[in-house]
Amino acid sequence: MPKVLERFRSNILIFLAVLGPGFITAMVDNDSGGIYTYSAAGAKYGYLPLWTLLPITVVLIITQEMCSRMGAVTGKGLSDLIREEFGLRITFVLMALLVLVNLTNVMTEFAGVASSLDLFHVSKYISVPLAAIGVWFLVVEGNYRGVEKVFLIASVIYVTYIISGFLVRPDWKAAAINSVRPILMLDSGYIYMLIGMVGTTIAPWMQFYLQSAVVEKGVTAKEYAASRLEVTFGCIMTNVIAFFIIVACAGAIWSVAPKDIKDAADAAVGLKPFGQYAFLLFSAGLLNASVFAASILPLSTAYSVCEGLGFEAGVNRRIREAPVFYFLYTSLIVVGAGVVLIPKFPLVQMILLSQVLNGVLLPLILIFMVILINKRDLMGEWVNPRWFNWASWATVVIMVGLTLALTGMSLRQGPG
Amino acid sequence: MADNLLYFTELLSMPVLDLKHRRIGRVKDAALVPREHAARIDRFLVGGGDTWLTLRFDQIQSIALDTGIQLSDEQLLPYHDDEYMLRIGRDLLDQQIIDVTGRKVVRVTDVTMAVQHDGQRDILTVLEVDIGVRSMFRRLFQGILPGRWVRRLQSRIPPNSIRWEFANVVEPDPLRRLRLNISYEKLEDMHPADLADIVEDLAPAEREAIFDSIDSEAAADALSEVEDPKMQASILESLETEKAADIVEEMAPDEAADILSELEEETSEEILEEMDSEPKVEVQELLEFDEDTAGGLMNTEYVVLHHNATVADAMSALKGNEELLESLNTLFLIDEEEHLTAAIPLARLFLASGDSRLKDLASETLIQVTVEEKQDRVTEYFDKYNLLTLPVVDEEGKLAGVITADDIISLLRQK
Numbered sequence: 001m002p003k004v005l006e007r008f009r010s011n012i013l014i015f016l017a018v019l020g021p022g023f024i025t026a027m028v029d030n031d032s033g034g035i036y037t038y039s040a041a042g043a044k045y046g047y048l049p050l051w052t053l054l055p056i057t058v059v060l061i062i063t064q065e066m067c068s069r070m071g072a073v074t075g076k077g078l079s080d081l082i083r084e085e086f087g088l089r090i091t092f093v094l095m096a097l098l099v100l101v102n103l104t105n106v107m108t109e110f111a112g113v114a115s116s117l118d119l120f121h122v123s124k125y126i127s128v129p130l131a132a133i134g135v136w137f138l139v140v141e142g143n144y145r146g147v148e149k150v151f152l153i154a155s156v157i158y159v160t161y162i163i164s165g166f167l168v169r170p171d172w173k174a175a176a177i178n179s180v181r182p183i184l185m186l187d188s189g190y191i192y193m194l195i196g197m198v199g200t201t202i203a204p205w206m207q208f209y210l211q212s213a214v215v216e217k218g219v220t221a222k223e224y225a226a227s228r229l230e231v232t233f234g235c236i237m238t239n240v241i242a243f244f245i246i247v248a249c250a251g252a253i254w255s256v257a258p259k260d261i262k263d264a265a266d267a268a269v270g271l272k273p274f275g276q277y278a279f280l281l282f283s284a285g286l287l288n289a290s291v292f293a294a295s296i297l298p299l300s301t302a303y304s305v306c307e308g309l310g311f312e313a314g315v316n317r318r319i320r321e322a323p324v325f326y327f328l329y330t331s332l333i334v335v336g337a338g339v340v341l342i343p344k345f346p347l348v349q350m351i352l353l354s355q356v357l358n359g360v361l362l363p364l365i366l367i368f369m370v371i372l373i374n375k376r377d378l379m380g381e382w383v384n385p386r387w388f389n390w391a392s393w394a395t396v397v398i399m400v401g402l403t404l405a406l407t408g409m410s411l412r413q414g415p416g
Numbered sequence: 417m418a419d420n421l422l423y424f425t426e427l428l429s430m431p432v433l434d435l436k437h438r439r440i441g442r443v444k445d446a447a448l449v450p451r452e453h454a455a456r457i458d459r460f461l462v463g464g465g466d467t468w469l470t471l472r473f474d475q476i477q478s479i480a481l482d483t484g485i486q487l488s489d490e491q492l493l494p495y496h497d498d499e500y501m502l503r504i505g506r507d508l509l510d511q512q513i514i515d516v517t518g519r520k521v522v523r524v525t526d527v528t529m530a531v532q533h534d535g536q537r538d539i540l541t542v543l544e545v546d547i548g549v550r551s552m553f554r555r556l557f558q559g560i561l562p563g564r565w566v567r568r569l570q571s572r573i574p575p576n577s578i579r580w581e582f583a584n585v586v587e588p589d590p591l592r593r594l595r596l597n598i599s600y601e602k603l604e605d606m607h608p609a610d611l612a613d614i615v616e617d618l619a620p621a622e623r624e625a626i627f628d629s630i631d632s633e634a635a636a637d638a639l640s641e642v643e644d645p646k647m648q649a650s651i652l653e654s655l656e657t658e659k660a661a662d663i664v665e666e667m668a669p670d671e672a673a674d675i676l677s678e679l680e681e682e683t684s685e686e687i688l689e690e691m692d693s694e695p696k697v698e699v700q701e702l703l704e705f706d707e708d709t710a711g712g713l714m715n716t717e718y719v720v721l722h723h724n725a726t727v728a729d730a731m732s733a734l735k736g737n738e739e740l741l742e743s744l745n746t747l748f749l750i751d752e753e754e755h756l757t758a759a760i761p762l763a764r765l766f767l768a769s770g771d772s773r774l775k776d777l778a779s780e781t782l783i784q785v786t787v788e789e790k791q792d793r794v795t796e797y798f799d800k801y802n803l804l805t806l807p808v809v810d811e812e813g814k815l816a817g818v819i820t821a822d823d824i825i826s827l828l829r830q831k
Contacts (some may be wrong), residue, residue, distance in 0.1 A: 075618075075620040075621070076621030083510050083523070084511055087510055088510060088525060088552065088555045088556065089555065092552075093557060218644060218646050218647055218650065220650050309552065310523030310525065
């Protein structure tokens with residue numbers, strides 16, 4: 001018996017040693033854009049969209065697992081590998097796209113900060129600059145391990161969504177049934193919403209961030225089993241949070257009167273009749289998610305670009321040692337936060353642009369990933385097993401198809 | 417001068433002309449054969465039709481940017497992968513190498529070569545590997561803009577290159593290292609802290625390659641400087657047990673014990689097994705202590721004398737412990753029962769005559785801790801009494817080891 005306990009203890013220790021990258025990446029996936037998508041789905045279609053969460057989880061696990069495996073086995077970041085295997089020109093184009101996509105993403109995160117604090121009557125001219133400065137210092141002044149701890153704590157704050165989901169007293173029976181019963185309707189709004197839910201799930205930056213974070217953490221091929229568990233756990237948690245967001249909005253808004261909401265803050269307001277706490281927790285969650293993603297996106301972008309193009313990178317280096325890294329990092333924050341403050345800035349069009357660029361970039365990256373992970377000279381015994389390759393390619397095809405569909409639909413009718 | 421230079425990006429897809437000036441193909445890659453010459457481009461791989469052909473350097477008459485490569489002998493053999501070739505395009509371009517003078521890991525964007533005429537033919541030699549924005553510009557626009565334009569435009573960007581002799585290729589496969597004549601001797605002369613920074617930037621397989629090939633002493637010094645204990649452990653784990661043991665033997669016993677305690681018990685036992693008995697016993701003793709106590713912090717590198725010893729005795733004792741001198745600043749005295757009686761700051765020896773008794777030179781108060789003392793208390797002592805060295809005694813008051821200020825600095829930095 002003690003032997004079993006000992007094994008259990010050492011397994012827990014290994015798990016804690018690798019905890020961080022997968023969990024954080026999965027959590028940031030529920031950024032302000034993600035929260036909006038889920039809220040909108042719940043507010044308009046109630047419990048119906050819940051069934052998509054199960055396949056979304058599977059797809060998420062498959063892609064994230066590949067990245068963390070590549071990180072653990074090769075000890076190199078994704079952009080490093082792309083550069084080494086596909087050359088400078090491809091890397092340069094990918095990185096240029098990545099910077100553009102992520103810049104628009106950073107804008108939406110700061111817009112999320114602005115709208116969530118607006119609910120508490122804080123002017124965006126105060127909240128956004130403060131958030132930007134806070135984010136900059138957190139990463140530049142801290143070391144990566146400290147920052148990772150802050151991120152892990154931020155991940156825990158997502159629990160607010162679970163609590164607000166309970167406070168709303170939704171119809172649990174309907175929620176349970178709809179989680180496992182797929183319903184398709186030939187309603188263009190419904191299909192658009194479904195595609196949107198899948199489309200926001202896998203973003204290009206996540207692949208880069210996760211793999212670099214796994215490398216930075218020093219996860220080795222030997223510890224990889226624990227790392228895979230962590231990634232899986234993170235992906236499941238992300239979708240549990242998504243479940244509660246949908247359920248909260250279904251219970252609070254849809255059950256009263258189904259409607260379109262225009263941003264995530266709108267959803268928080270919809271929760272107000274169910275008590276101050278439900279509203280507070282939902283908006284606090286939104287603020288946390290926005291700040292969280294606003295801290296990670298610029299960092300991860302600057303890191304991937306410098307890695308891929310061969311510039312010095314890393315928060316452990318001084319500004320003079322890694323000028324390109326700090327320039328990129330700072331510009332992303334300054335520009336991303338700055339445009340939110342410009343009156344009449346076409347933010348909606350920017351988000352649209354971001355979706356289109358996302359649609360161009362993601363297929364490329366997923367394809368490169370599957371090619372890389374099948375290279376025996378890189379991965380050795382850790383190449384994809386045959387069945388997993390089928391799953392990977394199927395995922396790639398589904399994701400590419402859905403992303404292109406989303407992009408096409410966004411271009412034709414605008415978001416929402 | 418500039419006309420004698422040729423960049424690898426320009427060489428790529430340069431036409432190759434036979435004796436009648438007809439184009440037979442384009443350059444696909446170029447290779448060094450390091451065992452024959454360290455910098456001369458020895459083979460060119462030419463793509464013509466379906467297959468690649470190998471072109472030896474002595475089959476070339478001239479190389480010119482505008483016209484291409486003119487052959488003097490057109491008997492080309494089909495290309496088959498040659499283990500002794502370092503292919504620039506495949507093995508060097510876009511890969512990471514170590515810049516020995518700049519002491520960092522860099523990524524190769526382009527390679528600068530010189531074209532020299534030796535009386536019979538044009539010979540290409542690798543001069544520099546290019547890393548900065550200039551070479552990046554060249555890579556991105558070569559083939560999109562006319563070659564002469566690219567040259568003119570890039571000349572406005574400041575160059576950033578590493579001389580070929582200071583560029584160290586990283587190759588994880590030991591057999592290939594041998595065939596390509598890659599050694600890491602140059603790294604052994606680097607400051608261990610710089611070398612540690614470099615290996616921290618590399619991937620695990622490459623780290624292993626470096627530790628595997630440099631001598632154990634340099635490896636031990638560099639390994640001690642690697643900041644992350646987890647990385648130290650995984651480097652040691654990846655090496656052959658024998659090599660790992662050699663490295664651990666060369667390390668200070670306290671650092672060796674720290675790293676071994678990070679390893680899985682089985683692995684660390686195996687390494688200890690391989691070690692020589694003397695360092696092994698010291699390390700094993702240190703391994704007994706809890707990591708966060710004085711015992712876990714201390715090392716056993718100190719000089720101890722009998723409490724009636726004279727300055728002259730101390731001098732001769734120091735002569736027998738020359739390897740400790742670099743970091744030694746205190747001597748210790750013990751009585752017949754090996755109990756610690758006094759600590760003597762080394763500098764006081766210079767002002768004393770040879771026959772004076774050491775105990776007269778001792779510090780006024782003897783500050784010591786037991787092996788059980790908590791880490792926090794130990795750092796507090798260093799701060800409070802401005803210590804450089806703190807003796808650690810066992811339960812019976814016998815000297816067990818010393819903690820030095822550098823141990824405390826590392827400890828505080830980890831927090």
